[in-house]
Amino acid sequence: MGDKAADLLDALVGAGPRVLLALGVVVLGYLLSRGLRWVLQRLLRSRHTPSFTTVMSKLAGWVLLFLAVMAAVVLVFPSVKPVNMLAGLGFFSVAAGFAFQDILENLLSGLLLILRQPFRSGDQISVGEVSGTVQAITIRETRLRTFDGQLVLIPNRDVYKAVITVRTHFPSRRVAFVVGIAYENDTGEACRVIRAALEENLPRVDDTPEPEAVVTQLGVSTVDIEARFWCAPDQLDVVLATDAAIRSVKAALDGAGIEMPADIVVLQATPSLRAAISGEAEVTPGGGVRDSSG
Numbered sequence: 001m002g003d004k005a006a007d008l009l010d011a012l013v014g015a016g017p018r019v020l021l022a023l024g025v026v027v028l029g030y031l032l033s034r035g036l037r038w039v040l041q042r043l044l045r046s047r048h049t050p051s052f053t054t055v056m057s058k059l060a061g062w063v064l065l066f067l068a069v070m071a072a073v074v075l076v077f078p079s080v081k082p083v084n085m086l087a088g089l090g091f092f093s094v095a096a097g098f099a100f101q102d103i104l105e106n107l108l109s110g111l112l113l114i115l116r117q118p119f120r121s122g123d124q125i126s127v128g129e130v131s132g133t134v135q136a137i138t139i140r141e142t143r144l145r146t147f148d149g150q151l152v153l154i155p156n157r158d159v160y161k162a163v164i165t166v167r168t169h170f171p172s173r174r175v176a177f178v179v180g181i182a183y184e185n186d187t188g189e190a191c192r193v194i195r196a197a198l199e200e201n202l203p204r205v206d207d208t209p210e211p212e213a214v215v216t217q218l219g220v221s222t223v224d225i226e227a228r229f230w231c232a233p234d235q236l237d238v239v240l241a242t243d244a245a246i247r248s249v250k251a252a253l254d255g256a257g258i259e260m261p262a263d264i265v266v267l268q269a270t271p272s273l274r275a276a277i278s279g280e281a282e283v284t285p286g287g288g289v290r291d292s293s294g
Contacts (some may be wrong), residue, residue: 022072029068033061050121050136056114089151102157109156119166124235126165128155144265148234170256172206173233175242177251181224182259187215187223190258195246198229198251204241206230222261 019051040057074294114137119125123134125144130152132144140164141153167173191213205211211229227249231241253260 025068025072029065029071032068033064036064037061054136054138105157106140106155109136109160110141113137113142113160114154118164119169123169124167124233126167127159127162130154131167136276139152167235168233170233172230174209174228174230175224175239175245176228177236177242177265178216178244179225180219180254180255181225181259183221183223185223185258187225189256190223190253191215192226192257193252193256194225194227194249197248198227200248202241202244202248204231206232206238221261246257 002228037057037060040060041053044053044056055068076187103180119134121136123136124132128143130144130146131147132150132152135143135145135151137143137156139156142153143150144154146152150281173227179190179194194213197209198213199207206229208231211227213225213227216224216226225244229241229245231237
């Protein structure tokens, strides 16, 4: 036992310099990874989005730190070959892939979103039933600030697989609302009045492309005309432009004497209604008629 303890102590003493050197390599690798992240952030900031800059600089720093750790392991255990370490890591990565499938799927989806950049921070998008302004794209999730001021975190895999509407991708966007006029009115004149109302230098309504007014359908009580115009794509601009457009169109139609009637409801005199009015019979709660004479 004494000889074995002495041999173990000699092995530890002999490995002491290698352990210290390995620790130094890890510390140096950590410092270099931090420096690499700082340099990449300065280089990428002017040409890419903040999300792309942050994620790519972090990945580069992690790769450099990982290489430093591998070098430290080789220094402490000289018999371990890098090829064998990579083979072991390959087996470990397969096992980790099954164990952390959701995490890795979000990671890969986040990298693809950042590399492809279908939208950027500051864009207003719709993902499924959620709409809002993109705050950031991280490794795990996409962060949206809804139009009513709430923060929504959507896993990247759901964003990557979903149908995404990027509302602010183009500089302008078409908005439409429907106006119903009475059948007695001239639809051609109504369309001219609506177009003129939309062309009156309304705030936030674009002059190009020109506004339109087209008949879309014959309703039960109205002829429906769709008023179309273009404005800036931001949600606030759309809301304020629509408000100004509807106000202007209503005032113009009122001034031109064009009627915008309410829905017409047709009432049919059923036996229960006649009985209730005349008092000749009793109406049951279910709408039936009971002879009151008996």
